[in-house]
Amino acid sequence: MRYVNTHEAKTQPSKLIAAVRAGEEIVICLAGKPVARLTPYAAPRRKPRLGTDKDKIILRPGWDSRETDAEIAATFDVLEETAAR
Secondary structure, X not given: OEEEEHHHHHHOHHHHHHHHHOOOOEEEEEOOEEEEEEOOOOOOOOOOOOOOOOOXXXXXXXXXXXXXXXXXXXXXXXXXXXXXX
């Protein structure tokens, strides 16, 4: 962490920004007391929007029947022991 005074922050902002981009943390002081901190910007994480696929997936009656399970097992060569687990 590097401490700089306000005069240096005003006269050399490009150098301070380059140092922050390189991973350094800068504290700006006024009269010897810390007043601000320069750190790399982290974009906020976007939250997933729930319900965006509503009404796009339709489950027809019988989608979970034994016949459907058997058809899937036959299609993908699933062994009976594996299907029973």
